[in-house]
């Protein structure tokens with residue numbers, strides 16, 4: 001049941017617009033009341049305009065914001081008296097409506113008003129909530145939805161059949177409410193709910209109470225029923241699911257990323273496992289979308305994979321690949337059947353993939369987008385289940401779906417998005433990402449759109465980097481995985497974590513390292529072995545596992561090895577380190593040779609003397625190097641600056657820039673190369 005979350009003490013002090021923000025956030029807090037990014041709210045407010053005149057404005061949610069997190073600047077504010085006379089018109093196209101409303105802006109610079117603004121204006125009450133509650137949509141997605149809604153509310157409700165939002169729907173709603181003064185809500189066929197009042201608290205109370213009535217009605221009819229049928233495929237044990245998906249997610253990612261790189265979210269929550277394993281889920285899930293607001297992020301149908309564990313993992317991979325190809329073909333047919341002049345086919349890959357015994361996989365252009373799809377399919381499961389409990393689920397038709405998916409006003413929201421950056425939709429794993437060059441690279445690639453896996457033995461610093469990246473770029477845009485690159489099992493675990501979090505991997509930055517130098521006679525076997533283990537073996541293990549994963553995905557990939565000036569210039573007094581660094585770049589070239597056939601590029605960056613921010617310079621290394629060159633420790637920075645021909649200090653950010661270039665699309669025809677980033681040191685000039 002929806003909880004009434006209103007708190008008088010919190011609400012009282014808030015003036016009109018802030019009060020509207022408060023109410024909106026409360027509604028958005030419960031996703032069974034209001035979908036992520038769905039629904040909208042409004043208030044009609046008396047204000048004094050810039051000329052000192054008393055005037056009425058409509059504050060309404062702007063297009064593309066989410067009620068749960070909406071803030072005051074995300075409301076559009078429009079002159080209400082300019083809008084109200086529109087109800088007397090016979091018709092208005094979407095373009096006319098938007099152009100008209102754009103001219104009623106009370107304050108310049110606010111975002112564009114919701115597509116449903118006219119409906120808010122025409123409801124003759126001060127406060128209006130339009131939500132997409134699961135239970136209401138269940139009522140509204142049954143064969144005789146109007147009668148079903150009447151059974152719950154009697155004449156306290158007026159019903160409007162489904163049409164795409166716009167002028168006509170708004171006019172119908174305004175007129176129906178005017179003609180039915182006893183009504184306290186509108187149920188919108190295959191869409192949602194409108195409730196209202198003259199004060200904000202009553203408006204909220206009404207929304208919650210009306211939704212609770214529908215929930216109680218459905219709960220009664222659900223009692224003792226399994227709405228998706230008997231459980232025919234029980235969930236596999238969690239560890240087994242994860243093992244299987246470690247192999248299968250990269251295959252899915254490859255299949256759905258043909259047009260552009262896609263991030264996956266894997267959901268094996270109880271509700272999903274129960275649904276996908278039930279007898280009727282394969283059939284019911286294919287009916288169509290339950291609500292226009294779901295559709296935009298889950299598409300008309302999920303891809304249902306009819307697989308049983310006894311068929312084996314290879315069969316699942318094949319079913320997924322064939323399933324995606326078939327889905328894309330069917331999507332193309334849907335596009336051809338319904339397209340209007342000027343329409344262009346958009347991504348035809350599924351956004352939701354259901355696998356019995358395993359769970360659900362959602363796709364998106366980034367992790368936030370994939371997560372919206374995940375959240376909305378949870379809502380769809382509830383809505384469809386509710387409708388089935390009431391008799392039968394009736395979805396939007398193919399034509400209705402198409403008209404939403406390719407609606408110019410929906411496409412407008414997509415156009416608001418900034419153009420894709422170099423690493424949009426890509427997953428990057430950086431070893432040694434907790435410090436120095438790796439850390440600077442993590443920030444650089446994240447700011448260029450990457451999802452970043454920070455792999456390091458330093459948990460404290462690694463977690464701090466990941467948390468800060470999340471704060472700056474989004475909740476799931478980065479993660480930390482404790483990884484010792486010398487351990488085969490740890491390296492494999494880091495790949496598995498990347499797969500389970502994002503679906504795969506596109507870029508490996510092989511960077512974790514140490515320093516250390518001494519004359520050859522003093523170099524113990526243990527010293528030698530340590531350098532070889534971390535620098536040579538560590539780079540090998542990471543690269544091998546990344547190679548296997550990239551090949552499985554089948555969409556190419558890049559690796560950047562962070563070598564050193566010492567990879568090609570003999571490092572006096574640092575034989576073990578230099579030999580290991582030389583091994584790294586030769587390893588890179590060998591893998592470049594093998595990777596070409598699979599679109600996997602491997603290049604190296606060779607830094608020299610990055611002192612600021614690097615922890616390898618905080619130990620004995622600095623003293624050793626100073627002694628080696630016969631300078632004081634505090635002169636070392638200047639020594640290195642004077643050593644290069646450009647006389648510049650070399651920064652971790654300079655390395656990150658070069659790594660981003662070699663890892664990204666701007667170097668798409670370069671592989672097996674080395675790029676020095678050292679200010680120019682003749683000994684390291686590449687010959």
Ligand code: NAD
Pocket residue numbers: 431432433434435436437438455456457458483484485486511512513514515534538562563564565606607608609610611613614615616617
């Ligand atoms: P740094 O010490 O600041 O960062 C290295 C990171 O690697 C640390 O966070 C450390 O915890 C991690 N690490 C060490 N051993 C690990 C292991 N076994 N498994 C996982 N993580 C491990 O050093 P940096 O200067 O940023 O160096 C990064 C790379 O650049 C190294 O490969 C280094 O050899 C190379 N490099 C650095 C310089 C320089 O002057 N700083 C010059 C040439 C090459």
